[in-house]
Amino acid sequence: MVTMKDVGREAGVSAMTVSNVLRGNDNVAPETAKRVREAADRLHYRLNTTSLSARSLRVSTSRRGRTFGTIGLAIFELDRPYPSQLASLISQAAEKRGYQTVVQETRINAENERSIIERVSNQFCDGLIFSSSRLSAAEIEQLSNHRPTVLLDDDRPQHDIDTILTPSEIGAQQAIEYLWASGKRHIGIVGGLGEGSDEHETADSYDTRHRRLMGCRKAFEELGVDWWEVPIIPTLWNDVEAREAVNRYADVVRSCDALFCMTDTTAFGVIRGLKDLGLSVPEDIAVMGFDGIEMSATMVPSLTTVAVDIPMVAQKAVDMLIERIDDESDRERQRIVADFHIERRESA
Template sequence: MVTMKDVGREAGVSAMTVSNVLRGNTNVTPETAQRVREAADKLHYRLNTTSLSARSLRVSTSRGSRNFGTIGLAIFELDRPYPSQLASLISQAAEKRGYQTVVQETRINADNERSIIERVSNQFCDGLIFSSSRLSAAEIEQLSNHRPTVLLDDDRPQQDIDTILTPSEAGARAAIEYLWSTGKRHIGIVGGVYESADNNEMSDSNDTRHRRLRGCRNAFAQFGVDWADVPMIDAPWNDADACKAIAANADLVRSCDALFCMTDTTAFGVIRGLKDIGLSVPDDIAVMGFDGIEMGAIMTPSLTTVAVDIPMVAQKAVDMLIERIDDESDRKRQRIVANFHIAHRESA
């Protein structure tokens, strides 16, 4: 069995330095830290979470004197409904399994993600749930010293890290099929970026946006609609920018009888933007979202959406992570896609 001393000998440092690096302490030069991580990778050494970091920092609570482990959750943003709802559900699911959750916001920034892994996750957490990473799977593995990790909605080709995915491709395809079934024939997409049929980016990319666009494209293809003819309204996935995008593309929007929005939050902004240019939902134009967040059911008009099983995403992420924490054997990587259904409401 490989020990810290073995890693130290390989890297030319002490076992204490190895410990400092792998626990995320910052009192080691970057060059030395990199050498230690490379040595650990070469020797396939993994930090023993049962004796270091989180397990030595467990908090005794008043709830029957139970001891709680700690998991880290690095999520792309906390000021939007979907990720905040997901973070809450993950925290609840973890607590039921005897773990507390440390939540960090990455803002989809590579430097933030590296810092979270090195300075928070490695120091305090038994494992990490990681969302929308800008880092490669190999770098995540190396930075975390192969600590148990689950990726959220990241379907890049890799062999080692468990992942739970939203049904982006199947859900988006179902959305277009649903709108088509209601008689809509001029369906626009809000929150996508147009790519030509000759562009290989869509088929090669596995991020959430591209997977949802791929689902849309496949649906239009089955109806004989040329992808180049689909109205595409570019907008960041938030309500304020989506509202502005409607005003900026008012003529294009008026040519549509339905808009499929890449997220529910985008749809909220779109509905406001449509009102601002004098269009009523659903009388003048239908609007459909993707996510199934709770707010969509109570807004006016209530939002028709691709309703992802968000509790399932949270529960599966926690369950997969704890399985890895409890069993460090080299079992096969898991890739799970969440369930969904079309929530039929007033907006479409």
């Protein structure tokens, strides 16, 4: 079994210096800290999660004699319905397993992500659930000192970390097939990232957006539709920018009889934008979303959507993480895709 002393010998420092670095203390020179992390990475050393900092936090979070472990949740944003609902469900699932959750917002920023792993997770948490968008698996492993980690919706093939995925490809494929089966023949896609990029190029990308585009592409190609002729409207995945995109690309929108939106929140903005153009849903244009968030059932019109089993995503993420915390053996990583169904409502 590898110890701190082993890491110290490998890095040429004391065990105390190794402890300071791996616990996230900032009293070690950056060059030395980097050398220690690289040594720990080479030796596959994982900081004991019953460390003093974790034990201290457990003491402070004891309630009625019950002691809680702590997990970190780093999620891309908290001011949108899907991630906030997911964060709440993860927190509830963790509490049922005897863990409390420290939630941090990354804002899809690499600097924030590194800081959260180094400062928050290493100081206080037994493990981390992380919606990575900028960091490689190797960097996450190194920054977290090989702490137990579960990734949310990150399907890059080099990952050697447990992962829970939304059904992006198959869900998007079935969404297009659903709209086609309902008689729609001019289906547009709303949710490209932005101006200046070729949204039809999807082959070498593994993030959520590109996996959903790949699902759309597969559906259109199997239906005999030229993928390069499919209108793709670029926008960030929020209601405000989606509404603006509908107005900006009004001529393209008017040529469609259905719009598949990459998220439910995007669909909310699209429906508002269509109203701005004097178009009715679903009479003039059908609209379909992806996520299955709770509020999609109560808006007017209610949203037809690819309804992901969000409670399953939360529960599986927590279960996989706690399995790693309880058993630090080097077993094969897990990759789970969440269940889903097409929720047919008023908008399509």
